[in-house]
Amino acid sequence: MIYDIAVIGAGLVGLASARELTRRHPELKLAVLDKEPAIARHQSGHNSGVIHSGIYYETGSLKARLCVAGAREMYAYCEEHALPVERCGKLIVAAAGSELPRLEALYARGVANGVDGLEVIGPDAIREIEPHCQGVKAIWAPNTGITDYARVAASYADDLRAGGGEVLTGHGVEKIGQRPDALVLTTPAGEVQARRLLACAGLHSDRVARLTGGSRLPKVVPFRGDYWVLRRDRRDLARNLIYPVPDPAFPFLGVHFTRRVSDGAVWAGPNAVLTSGWATSPSRSASAASGAWPAATGGSA
Ligand SMILES: Cc1cc2nc3c(=O)[nH]c(=O)nc-3n(C[C@H](O)[C@H](O)[C@H](O)COP(=O)(O)OP(=O)(O)OC[C@H]3O[C@@H](n4cnc5c(N)ncnc54)[C@H](O)[C@@H]3O)c2cc1C
Numbered sequence: 001m002i003y004d005i006a007v008i009g010a011g012l013v014g015l016a017s018a019r020e021l022t023r024r025h026p027e028l029k030l031a032v033l034d035k036e037p038a039i040a041r042h043q044s045g046h047n048s049g050v051i052h053s054g055i056y057y058e059t060g061s062l063k064a065r066l067c068v069a070g071a072r073e074m075y076a077y078c079e080e081h082a083l084p085v086e087r088c089g090k091l092i093v094a095a096a097g098s099e100l101p102r103l104e105a106l107y108a109r110g111v112a113n114g115v116d117g118l119e120v121i122g123p124d125a126i127r128e129i130e131p132h133c134q135g136v137k138a139i140w141a142p143n144t145g146i147t148d149y150a151r152v153a154a155s156y157a158d159d160l161r162a163g164g165g166e167v168l169t170g171h172g173v174e175k176i177g178q179r180p181d182a183l184v185l186t187t188p189a190g191e192v193q194a195r196r197l198l199a200c201a202g203l204h205s206d207r208v209a210r211l212t213g214g215s216r217l218p219k220v221v222p223f224r225g226d227y228w229v230l231r232r233d234r235r236d237l238a239r240n241l242i243y244p245v246p247d248p249a250f251p252f253l254g255v256h257f258t259r260r261v262s263d264g265a266v267w268a269g270p271n272a273v274l275t276s277g278w279a280t281s282p283s284r285s286a287s288a289a290s291g292a293w294p295a296a297t298g299g300s301a
Pocket residue numbers: 008009010011012013014033034035036039040041042043044045046047048049050051052171172173174200201202203204208225270298299300
């Protein structure tokens with residue numbers, strides 16, 4: 001059998017793309033292949049669980065537009081499918097006066113991106129929202145929320161199967177060849193043939209590109225993110241989401257506190273550590289909150 005489309009990667013991007021393809025073109029024979037024994041085993045099942053509102057990205061960029069529209073669609077999808085979701089809001093806090101110009105620039109960018117409800121607030125309002133948080137000023141983003149992205153991925157996979165698509169776990173693509181009528185994907189579970197290929201391999205995107213004969217560059221530089229979790233009796237230290245003002249020297253949002261929608265646990269993280277095989281010095285490490293335990297690792301190499 002020859003599939004019309006094979007998608008490599010059963011993370012959120014691969015599953016969402018496959019689901020949308022079967023919705024728009026129900027006649028397609030489609031399969032999503034993943035090397036792991038289950039879906040969403042990498043970033044998609046180990047992230048902070050935040051529905052970002054679209055504040056951070058450059059105004060007019062595709063990322064900014066997709067983030068604002070995507071947040072709206074994610075809330076609607078979770079509500080329609082009875083998935084856990086809360087529009088709990090988030091604070092981005094300037095801890096020192098020196099951070100204020102960056103905080104104000106971020107606020108202006110969020111407004112320009114069309115993010116609803118943003119406000120710049122002072123220390124008293126910060127304490128009303130988060131009693132244990134101190135800051136000079138903060139952005140209050142009421143439309144930021146939390147969900148469980150592993151559950152979202154499972155729901156996308158259900159939709160996909162209901163639309164006639166297949167999810168083939170344990171199918172790591174090791175080789176991509178071409179016959180006159182089809183591409184041939186070699187996996188440990190056997191060959192899969194498809195007329196077209198969509199690669200959504202996350203941090204292995206560069207490796208999959210090379211399997212097609214693509215260039216060695218660009219190359220993914222893999223970072224690992226560790227989280228710590230607050231002790232149960234100190235969960236009240238952060239009611240919802242508390243973020244720092246991002247440091248422009250690093251391409252990360254900074255270590256933040258996130259309440260988990262599934263069990264109410266409060267995570268602190270992620271840090272960002274270059275994985276082994278790359279440079280030995282971590283680019284930035286988390287200052288883990290006191291009384292915290294190691295929790296989980298997001299990202300993959
Ligand atoms: C620490 C951290 C925290 C984050 N927090 C948030 C957040 O709060 N909110 C948010 O919106 N985003 C967050 N993100 C980003 C978000 O998690 C990612 O953008 C998203 O999960 C990417 O999905 P993906 O499908 O591209 O990648 P992945 O989830 O990594 O999926 C790629 C899949 O491809 C498979 N694969 C790779 N190579 C092959 C192969 N050769 N053959 C078969 N299968 C293969 C892998 O097994 C994997 O399942 C966070 C990311 C990290 C790292």
